[in-house]
Amino acid sequence: MTFPSPASRRRHLAQLGAGAIALLGGLPAKAAGYPERPLRLVVPYAAGAAGDLLGRILADRLGLLLGQAIIVDNRAGAGGTLGADNVAKAAPDGYTLLLGTDASQATNVFLSKRFPYDPVKSFTPVAAAATNHIVLLVHPSFPARTVAELVQYAKSHPGKLSFGSSGPGSAHHLAGQLLNEAAGIDMVHVAYKGGSPAMTDLLGGQLQVLFASLSTARPYLDSGKVRALGVVEAARVKGLPQVPAIGETLPGYEVNSWFAVFGPAGLPTPVVARLGSEINKVLAQPSVVDLLEKNGLSPWLTSPEELAKRLKSELQSRERLVKAAGLEAE
Known part of the structure; x- marks a missing residue:
């Protein structure tokens, strides 16, 4: 999976943020009262990890835009599967979200013979969030x-x-x-x-x-x-x-890592539009861009529809990568 260069990302951040504002102006009336109570953002990793840092930045800034508190719920275990499964089984009302990863939404399905959810059918793509840089x-x-x-x-x-x-x-x-x-x-x-x-x-x-x-x-x-x-x-x-x-040193070696926001399957379209546009606005804020990049992350903005397409292509590429790494489902 290839991501835009940092320079390209910066050129599009302001445009995407402006587009998010325009989208908000045309939301159906059904989303007008949303949200009416605090939200829960499940981060499927322990506190202090990259996902936790990103999750808390999103919860803080997104909560301000939505006018409701967003509680970060760290549910570590099984490489992100436990937290993701919790969200997959939640009510599709927009009050429980997942900060999914390449592991929870793509790789893990190829490592287990009894996987608890379908990474495509069990979730509603909401918004991309960030790419994650990894060091040896x-x-x-x-x-x-x-x-x-x-x-x-x-x-x-x-x-x-x-x-x-x-x-x-x-x-x-x-x-x-x-x-x-x-x-x-x-x-x-x-x-x-x-x-x-x-x-x-x-x-x-x-x-x-x-x-x-x-x-x-x-x-x-x-x-x-x-x-x-x-x-x-x-x-x-x-x-x-x-x-x-x-x-x-080893030509051809490459691994990518990413984060994106998902809701349970069946999340109402007006709620997805509201959340997606506000998340894009958060990620377009210069202070957020600087904070993420200083901490080894790069903002990744896209629409829910484009995220859904990327997820399907990512599943194909992860299957090839898992095989190349010599891993087998257990």
């Missing part, structure tokens, strides 16, 4: 200083090197498995309930390698408590230009 980290005491040296170390110590992720099926998990396949190594996956507990173990030396969101890693990178060997995207990240893409 090691403790400063770890001997490897480059991806090539990490690969060599893993080959010299087969089966003795572990990598952590924010949970099974997450882009962090896929990134590690794909590195195993691309480099011909055998790092053991250790799944955590979110990026923060995984970072704690890396800092404490209980974990050797970690694929983490830049939002989680940034303060530890800046203080020198962890070292970045590479980013998982096809090109270097704007906020971390000195760190190479893993694909510079």
